[in-house]
Amino acid sequence: YLENDRKNDQPFFGYLAFTAPHWPLQAPDQYLKKYENFYQDGYEKIRQARLERMIKLGIMPKGTKINNPLMHAFPAWDKLSETQKR
Numbered sequence: 001y002l003e004n005d006r007k008n009d010q011p012f013f014g015y016l017a018f019t020a021p022h023w024p025l026q027a028p029d030q031y032l033k034k035y036e037n038f039y040q041d042g043y044e045k046i047r048q049a050r051l052e053r054m055i056k057l058g059i060m061p062k063g064t065k066i067n068n069p070l071m072h073a074f075p076a077w078d079k080l081s082e083t084q085k086r
Contacts, residue, residue: 042077
């Protein structure tokens, strides 16, 4: 990366984020409890329900299919252990 884009006497910007948490680090307990079981049905069912809701609201046209480019990157929900699901 550095060698390929290097230009003589030109500065460059490089950024490496060692931590990028995607969970509420400082959310109050009552807020966390609100969503405690929200995702228990799994990501596939949630994705389908969200698409159906968008179609119903007219945001997406009828007949829209789920675009899931990461389909093979993650195991199916029913293949996960209870610990993984939690």
